[in-house]
Amino acid sequence: MHDLAAASAALGVEQACLVHASGHPDEADARFEFLTELKRVPVATELSYAPIAPGFARALDDMIERFRPDLLHIHLPNTSAFFALFSRRARALPWLLHWHSDVVGPGLDVKLKLLYPAYWPFEQWLLRRAEAIVATSPPYLESSRALARWQPRTRVIALGLDAARIETASGPDPWGSSERLRVLGLGRLSRYKGFDTLIDAACEVEGVELSIVGGGSERARLQRRIPAERADRIRLVGAVDNDLRNRYLAGCDLLCMPSINRAEAFGLALVEAMAAGKPKIATRVPGSGMDWVVEEGRTGWMVEPRNPTALAELLRRLERDRGSVREYGRAAREQFEQRFRIDAVARQVVALYRKLMN
Numbered sequence: 526m527h528d529l530a531a532a533s534a535a536l537g538v539e540q541a542c543l544v545h546a547s548g549h550p551d552e553a554d555a556r557f558e559f560l561t562e563l564k565r566v567p568v569a570t571e572l573s574y575a576p577i578a579p580g581f582a583r584a585l586d587d588m589i590e591r592f593r594p595d596l597l598h599i600h601l602p603n604t605s606a607f608f609a610l611f612s613r614r615a616r617a618l619p620w621l622l623h624w625h626s627d628v629v630g631p632g633l634d635v636k637l638k639l640l641y642p643a644y645w646p647f648e649q650w651l652l653r654r655a656e657a658i659v660a661t662s663p664p665y666l667e668s669s670r671a672l673a674r675w676q677p678r679t680r681v682i683a684l685g686l687d688a689a690r691i692e693t694a695s696g697p698d699p700w701g702s703s704e705r706l707r708v709l710g711l712g713r714l715s716r717y718k719g720f721d722t723l724i725d726a727a728c729e730v731e732g733v734e735l736s737i738v739g740g741g742s743e744r745a746r747l748q749r750r751i752p753a754e755r756a757d758r759i760r761l762v763g764a765v766d767n768d769l770r771n772r773y774l775a776g777c778d779l780l781c782m783p784s785i786n787r788a789e790a791f792g793l794a795l796v797e798a799m800a801a802g803k804p805k806i807a808t809r810v811p812g813s814g815m816d817w818v819v820e821e822g823r824t825g826w827m828v829e830p831r832n833p834t835a836l837a838e839l840l841r842r843l844e845r846d847r848g849s850v851r852e853y854g855r856a857a858r859e860q861f862e863q864r865f866r867i868d869a870v871a872r873q874v875v876a877l878y879r880k881l882m883n
Contacts, residue, residue, distance in 0.1 A: 526542070526544075526600065527556060527557065528685065528686050528687045528690065528867040529685070529867060529870065529871055529874065530542065530557070530559065530560065531559050531687065531867075532687070532867045532868045532870070532871035533871045533874065533875055534559040534560075535559075535868070535871075536871060536872065536875050538875055538878065539561055540559075540560050540561060541560060541561045541562040541563070541564075541588055541591075541592040541594065542557070542560055542562070542563050542564070543564050543566065543581070543584055543585060543588050544563070544564070544565055544566070545565065545566055545568050545576045545578055545581075545605065546565035546566060546567045546568060546578075547565075561592060562588065562591070562592060564584055564588055566578045566580050566581045566584045566605070567580060572640070574637075575602075575603075575604045576604070576605070577604070578605050581605040581608050582608040582611070582612070585608055585609065585612055585614075585615060586612055586614055586615075589612070589614040589615060589618070590614065594618060595618070595619075595878075595882050596618050596619045596620065596621060596878060596881055596882060597609065597615060597618050597619070597620045597621070598621045598623065598874075598878075599620060599621070599622050599623065599651070599655075600623045600625060601622055601623065601624055601625060601648075601651070602625065602626060602627075602628050602648075604644070606651060607647045607651070609651070610647065610650055610651065610654065616654070619656045619881045619882065620651075620654060620655045620656055620657075621655065621656065621657050621658075621659065621877060621878070621881060622651060622652065622655040622657070622658045622659070623659045624658055624659060624660050624661070624669070624672060624679075625661060625790060625791075626665075626787075626788070626790035626791075627669050627670070627671050627787070627790075628641055628644060628648070628671070645671075648671060649671070649674075652671070652672070652674075652675045653675075655675075655678070656678070656881050657678055657679075657680070657877060657880075657881055658672065658675055658678055658679040658680075659679070659680060659681075659682050659874070659877070660672065660679050660680070660681050660682075661681070661682070661683060661684050661790065661791045661814055662681060662683065662790075662791060662813075662814030662817045662818070663681050663817060664811075664812055664813060664814055664816060664817050665787075665790055665791070665812060665813065665814050666679060666681060667812070668787070668811065668812030669812075680877070682870060682873045682874060682877075683791075683818075683864060683865060683870060684791050684793055684796065684865070684870070685796065685865045685866055685867040685869065685870030685871075686793065686796055686797065686800060686865065686867050687867045688800040688861070688866070690767075690797075690800075691771050691774060691775075691797055691800050691801050692771065693768060693771040693772045693775050696768065696769075696772055697772075698772065698776050699736070699762075699769060699772055699773055699776065700734065700736070700773070700776040700777070703734050703758070705731075705732050705733055705734040705758060705844070706730075706732055706733050706734065706778050706779075706840065706843060706844040706847070706850070707734050707736075707776060707777045707778045707779075708723075708727065708733055708734065708735045708736075708777065708778065708779055708780075708781050708840065709735075709736055709737075709738065709773055709774060709777035709779070709780050709781070709798075709803075710723055710735065710736070710737035710738070710739075710780075710781055710782075710783070711737075711738050711739060711770070711773075711774070711780060711782075711794045711797070712739045712782070712794055713739050713740070713741040714737070714739055714740060714741030714742065714743040714744050714747060714761070715741055715742065715743060715788075716743060716785075717784055717785055717786050717788035717789060718743075718782075718783070718784055718785075718789070719783035719784050719785040719808065719830060719831065720737055720743070720747055720783065721746075721747060721750055722783045722785070722830070722831055722832070722833050722836060723735065723737070723781055723783045723833075723836065724737075724747060724750050724751060724759060725750070725833035725837075726833040726834075726836035726837040726840060727755075727758075727759050727837075727840065728751075728752065728755050728759065729833070729834075729837040729841075730837050730840045730841050730844060732841070732844040732845075733758070733840050733844060734758045734759075735758065735759045735760070736760050736762050736773055736777075737760070737761050737762060738762045738763075738764075738765060738770055738773050739762075739763075739764060740763050740764030744761055744763070747761055748761055774797065774798065774801050774803065775801060777803060778803070778843075778847070778850050778854075779798075779803055779804045779805060779806060779843070779850055779853075779854075780794060780795065780797075780798035780803055780804075780805040780806070781805070781806040781807075781836075782794060782795055782805065782806070782807045782808070782815065783806070783807075783808055783828075783830065783836065784807070784808055784810060784813070784815065784830065785808065785810065785830040785831055786810055786813075786830075787810060787811075787812045787813050789810065789813050789815060790813060790814055791813075791814040791815070791818065792807060792813070792814060792815045792818055795807060795815065795818045795819060795825075796818065796861065796865045798857065799824065799857040799858060799860055799861035799865060800858070800861045800865070801858075802854045802855065802857060802858040803854050803857060804824060804825050804826075804850055804853035804854045804856075804857050805819055805824070805825040805826075805857065806825060806826050806827075806828060806836070806839065807819045807825060807826075807827055807828075808827065808828055808829065808830040809827050809828070809829055809830070810830055815827075820856075820860060823853065823856045823860075824853055824856045824857040824860045825853060825857065826839055826843075826853075
C-alpha cells in the first residue's frame with residue numbers, strides 16, 4: 526500500500542490512509558510524507574488473525590469528514606472494512622475493493638471455516654456495494670468462490686513494488702565465501718509456506734547453501750528438521766531488519782517459494798526477486814497467483830508442492846548449470862520492468878479511480 530500510494534501521489538492523487546496500529550504506532554511514519562493524513566487505529570485484540578479495532582468506525586467517519594474524499598479504496602480481507610457499511614458518509618462515496626486474498630477456500634486455514642459463516646454476509650455486502658473490484662491475478666480471480674458472482678465488475682491489476690525498496694546499504698555479505706548455489710527462502714515461518722519441503726530438498730544437495738529469512742511460529746519445528754551435520758549450510762536466519770534482508774536477497778543466486786496452498790495468494794517476494802534480478806522457484810498451486818507471476822522456462826521454474834525429491838532434483842541441476850541461473854535472472858529483471866513496476870501498476874489503479882468518479 527505504501528508503494529502504491531507513493532506512486533499514485535506522483536500522478537496527482539491526494540490521499541489519506543486509515544490503518545491499524547502495529548506494536549509501534551509511530552514507526553516509519555516519515556515514509557508516508559506524501560499523504561495528506563495517516564491515522565493508525567489501536568487494535569484491542571485479534572480473533573483468528575483478524576485485528577479487532579473498535580475505534581475504527583469513529584476514525585473512518587472523522588477522516589471522511591475532514592478529508593472529504595472522492596472515493597474509498599478498501600483493501601481486503603479486513604474486518605474493520607465492515608464499518609463502512611454502516612457509515613452514512615462512507616456509503617455516499619464510490620468504493621473500490623482491492624481483493625488480496627480469500628478468507629477461506631481449498632487449503633486455507635481450517636479454523637477460519639468455523640467463523641466464515643458470520644463473516645460471509647458482510648463480505649458479500651461489501652462486494653455488492655462496490656462499484657469496482659481489483660483482483661491481483663487471473664488464477665486467483667477464477668478460483669475464488671467469494672468473487673464468483675462479481676467477476677463482471679472485477680478486473681486484474683497485479684501487485685507491484687518500487688525497486689528502491691530492495692536497495693541495500695553497504696555492508697558485509699551475509700552469505701560468506703561459499704561457492705555453493707545460494708538459495709534464499711523469504712517469508713513468515715508458517716505451515717503454508719512449505720519451508721519444510723525446501724529444507725528436506727536442500728539436505729539432499731551438497732552443493733546448495735540455504736538461508737531462510739523470516740520469523741514465525743514454525744521456527745522451532747523447522748529447526749528440528751535440520752540435521753546437525755547440515756547446519757553449516759542450511760540456516761534459519763530469523764527476522765531481520767530491511768537492510769540485512771535486502772543483502773540476503775542481493776547475494777543469493779535464486780529465491781525459492783515452496784508454498785503448499787492458496788494462502789500464498791500472489792507471492793510478492795517473487796516480485797522482489799525479479800526487481801533484484803534473481804530467478805525464482807515456485808510451486809504449482811491451483812488457484813494461486815504464483816504460476817502467473819513466474820514465467821516458467823524464462824524467469825523461473827515451477828515444481829509440485831510438498832515434493833522434496835523433485836525440488837532437490839531441480840536444485841541439483843541448477844547447481845551444475847549456473848549459466849541458466851544467471852540468464853533467468855536477467856530475464857526476471859526484464860519481466861519486472863514490463864509488468865510489476867509500481868508506477869505502471871499505479872497508472873492502472875488511478876485510471877480506475879477516474880473512471881469511478883465520472
